[in-house]
Amino acid sequence: MFYPGRFLEPKEIAMLARVTETISSERGVAPKSPERERLAAHLLKLFMNGLAGEDELLDAERNRARRQRMTVLKLSGSEVGLSEAA
Numbered sequence: 001m002f003y004p005g006r007f008l009e010p011k012e013i014a015m016l017a018r019v020t021e022t023i024s025s026e027r028g029v030a031p032k033s034p035e036r037e038r039l040a041a042h043l044l045k046l047f048m049n050g051l052a053g054e055d056e057l058l059d060a061e062r063n064r065a066r067r068q069r070m071t072v073l074k075l076s077g078s079e080v081g082l083s084e085a086a
Contacts (some may be wrong), residue, residue: 001026005021012047012052015054016040016043016044016047018054018059019043019054019057019058019061020036020039020040020043022041022058023043023061023062024036026062027065039061042061043057043061046060046061074086
C-alpha cells in the first residue's frame with residue numbers, strides 16, 4: 001500500500017516502466033500514445049493499492065484485458081442474438 005508522505009523508489013519506477021513496456025509490447029501500444037499513458041496510470045494505481053510485485057502487476061493487467069475481451073464478446077453475442085430474434 002502506498003502511504004501519504006511516501007515516494008516511489010528508483011527501483012519501483014524502473015519496475016513499473018518494465019511492466020508498462022511488457023504490456024505495451026504485447027498489445028502493440030505505441031510509445032508516447034494516450035493509450036500507453038492510460039496503461040501506465042492504471043499500473044501505478046494498482047501499485048499504490050498494494051500490487052507491488054512485477055508478476056502481480058503483469059497478471060492483473062493481463063486478466064483485466066481478458067475480462068474486457070470477454071465482455072466485448074458477450075455484448076457482440078447478445079447483439080447477434082437480438083438481431084436474429086427480430
